Amino acid sequence: MFLKRYLKDCLSLFKIILPHRKGAAILMYHSVADNDVFFTVKPKIFAQQMAYLKKRNYQALKLSELIDFLESKTRIPKKAFVLTFDDGYEDNYFNAWPIFKKYNFPATIFLAAGLAGGKINNVSNIPLKALNWQEIEEMHWSGLIDFEPHTVSHQRFERLNLNQIEQEIIISKKMIEERLNKKCHFFAYPRGWYNEKIIGILKKQGFRAARTTETGKINKGDNPFKLKRISVNSTMSFIQFRAMIQ
16 A cells, blocks of 8 residues: 555656646545545645645636636636535535635535435445535535535435436435525536436536546536546545646
């Protein structure tokens, strides 16, 4: 494990000295907490990452702003990034939200809407507390945080039929729109699983874009329903983070 991380760090150092790569980075987080679960980033590390982005003059965009750039003839700004969080864990409120406010960074939280106020099983099948609606509303009305659907029950699409998938999309969208008095335009595929029929459902329901779990940056000409991302998790060192955002 140590050797693998050392080799990744060496490669990352090489990437850092190269010219800045084109495209905007959609950073995908899940949980910010003091545990060693794969998809969790410790609060101290998250604060370090956000401080680096601020100090290095990276430009935080709303997801809607990035899609506006994709749909227009305007260039995507250099050093642009978008913050996204999947599932809607309560630690987003306690550990990430104060950092968003400190740096005035907008973010999108893709919410498993039917689990709000309850618990969500993480990748290790351990139940973690989900955001409740009071916390969601506070973050939403700040104007910094946009809540978008990530299904109702966080089920894997490959285990559902097309009608069940459609209901997960429609109902989660409706729940968020009615609770927050807003329109939802963006979606995150659970575990990144999608196909052209699912994209068709999203378009029919008025969505503008959807985020996958494929790795890469966003450039002009990219399909807005196949948005790539950069996953930030417990295995990523600070050197690797700098290289990925570079």
